[in-house]
Amino acid sequence: MAVTKEEKYxxxxxxxxxxxQVSRESTAVKPKIVANMIKRAKxxxxxxxxxxxxxxxxxxxxxxxxxxxxxxxxxxxxxxxxIERGVxxxxxxxxxxxxxxxxxxxxxxxxxxxxxxxxxxxxxxLPYYLSRMLSSLKHFTKITTIAIDEFYQPHAKFSFTNLTxxxxxxxSMLEEVxxxx
Amino acid sequence: xFELKKGAFVLDELKNVSIRIGRVVEEEEEEWEEAGxxxxxxxxxxxxxxxxLLERYEPFYAPMQDFCNLCTMGPCDLSMxxxxxxxxxxxxQKARLVTIACCVGASxxxxxxxxxxxxxxxxxxxxxxxxxxxxxxxxxxxxxxxxGIKPKTLGDLREALSWAEKxxxxxxxxxxxxxxxxxxxxxxxxxxxxxxxHVGMEVADIAQIVAYNFPKAEPNTPLVDTGFGIVDRSKPTxxxxxxxxxxxxxxxxxxxxxxxxxxxxxxxxxxTAHDMTRYNQKAKIxxxxxxxxxxxxxxxxxIVVSDEQCIRADLLDACKKAGVPxxxxxxxxxxxxxxxxxxxxxxxxxALVSGKLPGVFLPVPEKVGQVAPLVAEAVFxxxxxxxxxxxxxxxxxxxxxxxxxxxxxxxxxxxxxxxRVDQGMAHAQKTGxxxxxxxxxxxxxxxxxxxxxxxxxxxxxxxxxRANYDNLYNKTGKTRVGxxxxxxTEIRKVGQPIVFGQIPGVIAAVGCxxxxxxxxxxVEILEEFLKRRYIVVTSGCHAMDIGMIKDEEGRTLYEKYPxxxxxGGLVNVGSCVSNAHISGATxxxxxxxxxxxxxxxxxxxxxxVLNRVGAVGxxxxxxxxxxxxxxxGFNRLGVPVVVGPHGTKYRRAYIGxxxxxxxxxxxxxxTRQKVFIEPxxxxxxxxxxTKEEAIVQLARxxxxxxxxxxxxxxxxxxxxxxxxxxxxxxxDDWHLYVRSEADLPLKQREELLKILExxxxxxxDWEKKKIVEGPIRHYxxxxxxxxxxxxxEKYTRG
Numbered sequence: 001m002a003v004t005k006e007e008k009y010x011x012x013x014x015x016x017x018x019x020x021q022v023s024r025e026s027t028a029v030k031p032k033i034v035a036n037m038i039k040r041a042k043x044x045x046x047x048x049x050x051x052x053x054x055x056x057x058x059x060x061x062x063x064x065x066x067x068x069x070x071x072x073x074x075x076x077x078x079x080x081x082x083i084e085r086g087v088x089x090x091x092x093x094x095x096x097x098x099x100x101x102x103x104x105x106x107x108x109x110x111x112x113x114x115x116x117x118x119x120x121x122x123x124x125x126l127p128y129y130l131s132r133m134l135s136s137l138k139h140f141t142k143i144t145t146i147a148i149d150e151f152y153q154p155h156a157k158f159s160f161t162n163l164t165x166x167x168x169x170x171x172s173m174l175e176e177v178x179x180x181x
Numbered sequence: 182x183f184e185l186k187k188g189a190f191v192l193d194e195l196k197n198v199s200i201r202i203g204r205v206v207e208e209e210e211e212e213w214e215e216a217g218x219x220x221x222x223x224x225x226x227x228x229x230x231x232x233x234l235l236e237r238y239e240p241f242y243a244p245m246q247d248f249c250n251l252c253t254m255g256p257c258d259l260s261m262x263x264x265x266x267x268x269x270x271x272x273x274q275k276a277r278l279v280t281i282a283c284c285v286g287a288s289x290x291x292x293x294x295x296x297x298x299x300x301x302x303x304x305x306x307x308x309x310x311x312x313x314x315x316x317x318x319x320x321x322x323x324x325x326x327x328x329g330i331k332p333k334t335l336g337d338l339r340e341a342l343s344w345a346e347k348x349x350x351x352x353x354x355x356x357x358x359x360x361x362x363x364x365x366x367x368x369x370x371x372x373x374x375x376x377x378x379h380v381g382m383e384v385a386d387i388a389q390i391v392a393y394n395f396p397k398a399e400p401n402t403p404l405v406d407t408g409f410g411i412v413d414r415s416k417p418t419x420x421x422x423x424x425x426x427x428x429x430x431x432x433x434x435x436x437x438x439x440x441x442x443x444x445x446x447x448x449x450x451x452x453t454a455h456d457m458t459r460y461n462q463k464a465k466i467x468x469x470x471x472x473x474x475x476x477x478x479x480x481x482x483x484i485v486v487s488d489e490q491c492i493r494a495d496l497l498d499a500c501k502k503a504g505v506p507x508x509x510x511x512x513x514x515x516x517x518x519x520x521x522x523x524x525x526x527x528x529x530x531x532a533l534v535s536g537k538l539p540g541v542f543l544p545v546p547e548k549v550g551q552v553a554p555l556v557a558e559a560v561f562x563x564x565x566x567x568x569x570x571x572x573x574x575x576x577x578x579x580x581x582x583x584x585x586x587x588x589x590x591x592x593x594x595x596x597x598x599x600x601r602v603d604q605g606m607a608h609a610q611k612t613g614x615x616x617x618x619x620x621x622x623x624x625x626x627x628x629x630x631x632x633x634x635x636x637x638x639x640x641x642x643x644x645x646x647r648a649n650y651d652n653l654y655n656k657t658g659k660t661r662v663g664x665x666x667x668x669x670t671e672i673r674k675v676g677q678p679i680v681f682g683q684i685p686g687v688i689a690a691v692g693c694x695x696x697x698x699x700x701x702x703x704v705e706i707l708e709e710f711l712k713r714r715y716i717v718v719t720s721g722c723h724a725m726d727i728g729m730i731k732d733e734e735g736r737t738l739y740e741k742y743p744x745x746x747x748x749g750g751l752v753n754v755g756s757c758v759s760n761a762h763i764s765g766a767t768x769x770x771x772x773x774x775x776x777x778x779x780x781x782x783x784x785x786x787x788x789x790v791l792n793r794v795g796a797v798g799x800x801x802x803x804x805x806x807x808x809x810x811x812x813x814g815f816n817r818l819g820v821p822v823v824v825g826p827h828g829t830k831y832r833r834a835y836i837g838x839x840x841x842x843x844x845x846x847x848x849x850x851x852t853r854q855k856v857f858i859e860p861x862x863x864x865x866x867x868x869x870x871t872k873e874e875a876i877v878q879l880a881r882x883x884x885x886x887x888x889x890x891x892x893x894x895x896x897x898x899x900x901x902x903x904x905x906x907x908x909x910x911x912x913d914d915w916h917l918y919v920r921s922e923a924d925l926p927l928k929q930r931e932e933l934l935k936i937l938e939x940x941x942x943x944x945x946d947w948e949k950k951k952i953v954e955g956p957i958r959h960y961x962x963x964x965x966x967x968x969x970x971x972x973x974e975k976y977t978r979g
Contacts, residue, residue, distance in 0.1 A: 077873030
């Protein structure tokens with residue numbers, strides 16, 4: 001169920017008010033829905049970004065995703081704090097830009113050679129950088145993209161609402177995703 | 182024998198017939214080198230090279246918007262690859278937009294070059310020799326390779342310019358509705374026009390070096406003052422902004438003639454600043470483009486002189502609000518101002534000083550030279566050294582401004598960097614501490630978008646600048662004056678170590694300042710490579726910012742590292758147009774070290790660079806169209822470019838797929854076989870998110886197929902060390918670059934051999950500690966790679 005008028009969640013306001021030139025906006029979703037989509041996915045992948053180097057909380061959540069068995073492709077140096085916490089990312093070297101290119105290729109067999117990913121979750125990115133990658137995936141793949149950063153991402157298929165004002169709510173939503181996985 | 186000379190002829194026998202001879206081709210010029218296959222190439226001549234590159238480095242598109250609004254048939258929804266009313270699909274439309282952007286960039290440099298060359302020929306004559314110093318015999322490597330000419334005089338530059346102008350128009354034509362159907366062919370055109378951009382840049386910089394006597398390939402150019410705190414505020418201050426020094430230079434001349442240069446401050450913003458210091462080292466560098474609002478609002482200027490490119494579109498408005506008169510000089514940016522070219526100097530000065538006119542358009546360099554100092558002095562006298570505008574009148578006005586904030590976050594949602602202005606304001610309101618706001622100053626690009634959306638009309642830029650007042654006002658540094666080209670002798674010295682890999686790479690940090698992080702990150706990134714004895718080359722705004730950051734001992738990188746083109750050197754070539762000396766240096770390596778012919782021989786040279794020269798471009802804060810075409814021009818030359826995260830807004834990248842083994846091949850001229858190789862480099866244009874990622878990717882992309890074992894070992898050592906340092910583990914792809922045990926880092930050899938055996942199933946002879954089986958290919962000292970069929974045929978013939 002998409003986020004609509006429920007008081008708890010803010011409306012899906014964009015982090016960048018000029019990032020509006022979209023024909024199909026992302027569906028703002030609640031944490032339980034995110035968890036269900038990940039559970040239903042045949043080949044989920046969590047991609048972590050450089051903001052993990054600045055926000056310890058994001059590392060905590062990524063570690064918990066790994067503990068739930070979600071493979072992690074770490075970008076921008078986010079592998080380092082994860083490795084220090086005992087997580088082995090399946091990809092460390094490639095940038096989000098490169099991984100996005102790989103995901104668009106029907107011949108890409110994933111980082112483990114087992115096939116391409118059908119659901120990709122994004123955590124810990126600069127919003128404007130992630131926005132462009134989501135736009136690329138939207139137009140040129142059928143992959144389900146889920147943005148679980150604190151920013152509403154209009155180019156994702158599914159996204160959290162804009163939670164920049166209330167980080168506690170944002171963290172509780174990530175926690176809720178994990179509890180329902 | 183009748184000898185042809187330039188000029189008009191009347192033939193006696195034929196009445197009313199005259200013949201005009203334009204350029205006489207001299208025999209000597211014809212013979213300087215045998216012409217290659219593509220002198221003055223049109224769109225098609227290098228298309229095959231482009232398609233070879235683009236098959237491996239597939240274009241990647243990240244649309245900014247789902248629609249096309251370029252014509253009157255639309256607007257059209259192109260989302261999920263629908264077609265528009267004209268039939269275009271999304272990828273092709275994005276490739277078309279990139280082509281347009283590259284045309285804009287190439288036009289900017291080429292028009293700048295045309296403007297300069299025509300003006301300088303008028304001033305110095307077309308026979309002014311091109312002399313770039315005793316150590317520069319390959320004077321115009323880009324022109325030689327692309328256009329096929331070896332210019333000897335200022336007048337000769339026109340031939341290269343005419344070629345570039347023609348190609349830009351042709352490519353721009355192709356973006357009209359109803360032309361190109363293939364995004365690959367649009368990319369080929371973007372590559373073509375961007376190659377022309379490097380020609381335009383080379384023409385512009387050579388012209389100004391020889392005419393204005395800028396430093397000629399001198400490694401140890403002087404250090405000049407850089408930063409916000411450089412000017413003596415007790416003197417009238419003239420601020421020049423833009424890219425074409427043609428208009429700012431007469432200011433310096435006039436003041437020198439009058440013996441009054443020391444009575445004034447002449448400081449520049451953006452590349453005009455670089456070129457002013459190349460002309461006269463008494464000039465100073467305020468900073469890059471994003472210092473415009475800072476400088477104007479701070480009240481540091483008594484007059485602003487603008488020329489062209491990278492100037493705020495609301496400069497007149499900003500100057501008006503600060504009570505600073507403006508002189509616009511370039512026909513590319515007349516700014517709606519009245520043309521006062523025919524007015525006497527006194528009348529122009531009076532109009533500006535009295536405020537009758539807030540600004541004037543004065544495209545006459547000599548008059549600008551007189552008017553600017555007279556106005557600056559009169560304005561300075563008027564305010565008696567107490568400049569009108571300094572962010573806020575006093576502390577209470579500053580506090581009142583902060584109190585207005587309601588944390589609505591409109592500013593955050595419009596800021597290119599999503600800066601948390603709201604948090605800084607709230608913290609200041611609660612505690613009186615403005616340190617959170619002060620921290621934003623280092624990341625803020627002072628674009629001013631936040632102020633437009635603030636419902637309380639808070640002067641947010643001023644608040645941020647005022648919060649960091651002391652640091653900002655005291656910011657001073659040193660930038661090494663742009664040196665222009667690299668000497669042939671320097672190339673001779675480093676050519677072999679670069680090609681064989683003993684010098685692990687050349688990192689060229691160029692372009693704008695839209696950094697994702699604090700300004701000091703550019704210094705942190707580059708110092709990592711300087712310490713590791715890479716060659717670091719820089720220009721433009723990146724070069725300025727490097728000069729503003731000091732270490733704990735108060736030294737900038739320019740003071741810590743020498744300016745020569747050698748391992749561990751930090752080379753500032755100069756302004757944006759000086760970037761041609763960086764592409765020129767890579768070309769000169771192929772020519773001077775490897776004796777490859779340049780004349781009209783682009784594909785062979787680019788192929789050489791791609792396979793052998795470990796140079797990587799780096800634009801940590803890209804934003805302009807010029808930066809787009811500069812980068813794309815490097816790409817066609819076989820030089821990969823790493824951009825910061827804002828670079829994704831170019832919408833296009835060139836990213837190869839290392840796992841597609843059939844894409845990574847070369848013809849080996851020695852063995853006459855097609856050989857599958859490691860993916861080196863695996864991207865031509867790729868964006869990174871963090872400084873850590875920038876460092877690792879730059880080291881990674883320096884690896885080339887032709888590296889010797891010693892070179893590969895050095896490059897792999899740095900790549901693996903940096904990956905472990907910043908990513909916490911070995912790279913995912915390190916094994917792809919190992920051809921024999923000699924390629925492995927010495928310190929980790931045994932450990933890595935074990936991993937190759939256990940994780941990758943390679944066979945190791947442990948007695949000899951040798952790799953027996955596993956690598957993509959084995960190393961051969963005579964390996965001679967090319968991906969160009971014609972080059973392969975040329976060198977295997979006979």
